[in-house]
Amino acid sequence: MDDAGFIFASYVITFGLVGAYALGVIRRARKSSREVPRDERPWL
């Protein structure tokens, strides 16, 4: 059925994009964090 393709696609797009964004955030944070001393991060 054609509809099934659309339904699967919407879930793949939804969680795929969220996952990709989350990965991007973590990757960029990791890059910046090399230069920032650990004790300056209030959340740790």
Place this chain on the structure above:
Amino acid sequence: MSNSVPGSAGVIATARLIAAKDLRVERRSRVLLNQVLPFALIVMVMFAFALDSDAVLERVAPGLVWLATLFSVLVMVSRSFAVETGDGALDQLRSAGVPATGIFIGKMLALMVQLMVLVALLVGAAVVLYRAHFSWAGGVLLVTTATAATCGLAAVGTLYGGLAAGAKGRETLLPLLLLPVVAPVLIGATRATESAFGTNGIAISEGWPWLGLLVVFAVLFSVAGAVAFGPLLDE
């Protein structure tokens, strides 16, 4: 930013000073007259090529008038702030402690005057090119609509133009910021103009409620601009 710095001119005096200066710059340079007006008119002609049907053109004429106005607003706002940033005059205005609210109102008024002229010519072009026509009553509605719409457009244009003025890539940033905001003006002004033109047999009385939308928009963004211009401009 404080708007009442002691020793500097007041907000109203500044607004008049800036508006007079902007209009004088236009009178001398004729950039809008020689470049923006022809641009807007050529857009109207291009619409005719694209739509390619007298009946369709007659039907969508009001929308095209305001669409051409919106495109021209982008160019006019850019020009208005290019005058200020070209030789660092904006820096001088800030370093002279000139009240930002006064700068906003002045530039907005000058822009509004120029826009009124543009809209008048575009309506004329619609009459000639798209066979639009209107009665006396329609003319009154049209003038009122144009006043409220240009006031709103000038307010938003000045506000976001000032924000984009110092930025790199301001040519692309300005449309991105401006176009979503002015959707109500496009909708309201187009509908009101449809009634004024009697497009699709719409009565003139149906146009007046749309004017309310335009007035609300103009008032809200004039006030917002007067308040927010300082913080946006300031570094």
Place this chain on the structure above:
Amino acid sequence: MIAHEPGIDVVIDLSDAVAVLGSFPALAGATLSVNRGEIVLLRGPNGAGKTTLLRLCAGLIPLERGHGQVLGIDLKNDRELVRHRVGVIGHNNGLYGDLTVSENVRFWGRTVGATRAEVDAALRRMGLDGRLADLPVSRLSAGQKRRTALAGLVARRAELWLLDEPHAGLDATGRDELDQVLKMAAAAGATVMVASHELERAAQLATRQVEVVAGQVREIGAP
């Protein structure tokens, strides 16, 4: 270093001031004190931070770290209050090219409510009356533009003049006139800080010279 009371006679009082351009510390801990009526010459190589120092004192850029007062006003909190009392002419003159000389000067004068007579006096003082007054600024030479900009400062009654390379592009007469104006302004109670490469000329003019090196200020002593 002497700590100054924020009195009326100390016009500029910076201590360990840091100001940034983007993320570059163009001023890296500058300490400077200037009294009313002084004409201070800023020396130093390009990129030393002279322009940034001038813009900081004009309240145009934020004081990132350290302390600073101009005309008794704290730069950290009330930087915008400094502005209308300070005139800064940088690499740009801040003029409207399509307007005439007199229109430009009148515009800047009127931002502080100057009268027509004051504007005319400013034009005369800078030798801009007569034929030049009615020329559009875009048709002027660089020196004439500079003079127009300075006439704007006179018309604006600025108390502190911050000038970035004001001699650049001026012919010999223009420079003499400029020096005259600066001396007159200082005698009338204005304070002048000039960044200039014209060391000999500016040294005659200045009451004090300081050197800006790598974002810091060093006294050279009275000439």
Place this chain on the structure above:
Amino acid sequence: MNTSMSKHSPRDRVTGTPFTRGLGVVILAGITLLIILAIFVSPADVNQGESVRIMYAHVPGAWLAYLAFVVTGISSVAYLWKRTRSLTWDRIAGASAEVGVLFMGISLVTGSLWGRITWGTYWTWDARLTTTAFLFVTYIGYLAVRGLGGTHQQRARRSAVLALLAVLEIPLVHFSVQLWNTLHQEASVAGRGTDVEMDGLMLFTLFLGVVVFTLMYVWLVLHRQRSLALDDMLDDSGLDNALTARRAEAQGVAR
């Protein structure tokens, strides 16, 4: 989002904390359960048929996007209100707007997929859709302005003012689009097929979707906010280094 949760080496503790790690595990479990319920277990709708399954991701996404923009507005006020001018509020506003744009973009796509099944068209000029599209572009503009540069406080004030202008703009745009929309007979398309007869399991699935999206929102904003803080610190430490270098240079010239 999975990478930082499975491993426990200290190197991973960049923007993560035990809380977000736990939250991440819950989210992964929630997503799994949501997909199972939404696609396989829950029944088809009487009117919409199978296409209702998209709704369990689409509706929570759209809601959370709106919530994100509300949070951006509130944080912007919080930044402007306090004399302290805490940059944390600014970073929360920015992180929330970014996640909001992400969720809104996703729900625009899933919404048009749903529309393709139900209405046979990807897009309709329905008031809600049109407003949402305008909102989407508005916040893209907001993010563009955040990226303009300048000092942190400059960025914060500029974007906070812009966020408040957006709050002013939204009701105006929505109202005008609605007025405009009532003139068009096509508007009725939006009403067709949207009435969902919800049974218990469907309601639960939708509820689960909202919970999962809320948790994802919290997780993403926490991490993004911290990564923005790291970026700001990086700028500051860059300034520290440059200051030290510049002072050394001044020392060198002083011989």
